[in-house]
Amino acid sequence: MGTVFALSFACVTAATTLLGGFLSYNAAAQMVRVDQDDVFRGVVNDLHQQVAQRRLSPSDYFSVSPDRDSPRDDLSRRIRTDVQVLGRAGRVEERGFPALPVRAADRAAASHATAGHTIYYKARIEGDRYRVATVALGGGRGAVQVAQQYSDTEDLLRKLKDRTVELSAIVIVVAGLAGWWLARRIAGRLVRLPRVAEHVARTGRLDTEVPVTGQNEVGRLGRAFDGMLGRLAASEEIQRRLVQDAGHELRTPLTSLQANAALLDRIDQLPPQAKADLIADMKSETRELVNLVNELVDLAAGDRNAEQPTEITLxxxxxxxxxxxxxxxxxxxxxxxxxxxxxxxPDAVQRALTNLLENAAKFDHGGTEPIELAVKGTRVEVRDRGPGIAEADLPRVFDRFYRADSARSLPGSGLGLAIVHAVAVAHGGTAFAHNRAGGGAIIGFTLDPTSRVRRPRTAPAADSAATPR
Known part of the structure; x- marks a missing residue:
């Protein structure tokens, strides 16, 4: 993945650099060439005005002594051009250096009657490219050819192109290295996450360490993945404990039923009292087993949260x-x-209320004072006058299958208060338990305060005297 990221980064940078270099080079080349062409045309226009204003002959453009400049010297000095003089019918009177080609159009210009008649064209002379202009002297007297070599301009542009290519290559290499470095920093941890996932899938180990460093999206993904594994591990642990505890609790009534079933083969041989005790014991264990299974189903249903919330009056x-x-x-x-x-x-909350009341009735068995159920806002609590809860048992009263030593002889599975806790948590609240002043216990739960529905207050009734009869 890092290699793909680096290559992609380098390719995008290369395309951008090459496009920018190409456009820059073309713009510079066009500006230089246009500037050189403007200078050449300016010289030709001056020559055009010169021959149009004065009657000049080919000899006026011949080379003279170094002490005196001629119009030809002025042309050569200004743009470093090659000047060639044509006589009548296009004969070369004084050759340029190098010699310029004489075409049919040049001969026609030399024989042209109008002074200043000009033709432009481009030619390749001894392997170099030239701009060429032929200006007629008029009256068929001849013409003057001026040429400007492209080579100086093209050498400059060639150097510019080479520098642009070199700079683009350097930028591409640097971009590739930068992309590789960024890929290692950004995608390195992202590459490790699939490896962790594959390791978890292969070994089933949910305690595998996940790279969670950094504050960017990759770090957030790592933390989310680590949190997911933590929740899965906790869920797996809860499931394992539930299966173990359920197996332990189910084993007791099943063992008793199995022992009692073994006696059924010789029930006719048992005394009447033994028969009655056997049947009563089987009924009790069966009832206990049914209650345990029902509470397990209720607990599982509460965990699934399949019931849809509705507005209810507590x-x-x-x-x-x-x-x-x-x-x-x-x-x-x-x-x-x-x-x-x-x-x-509603069904879940009703189940929690019923479990709280039956738990109070079970531990306050034989009590004479009434059990109190108080609902205030989103807080629900049940108060009894039973023996209370030992301090060592308070932190565990809501654990699944937990039964205090004092409750071992009492009926129940240890799931009632666990269901209360599950319902409270599912509704964004908590379950609580503490001893009551003067004896007994207070056990209850709260719901999420935001779940409370605010009802608009009704207007007070109109005065009866004002009400028409």
């Missing part, structure tokens, strides 16, 4: 849960609730 759910617990336990339950409406999953 006080109404508290009344329903209290009525169900009264029928099951026969205990008196007092409810203190406001009219709070929340957006939550």
């Amino acid at each position: 006080g109404a759910l508290a009344e329903d849960a209290a009525a169900l617990t009264r029928r099951r336990t026969g205990r008196e339950i007092l409810i203190e609730a406001d009219d709070t409406v929340v957006r939550a999953r």
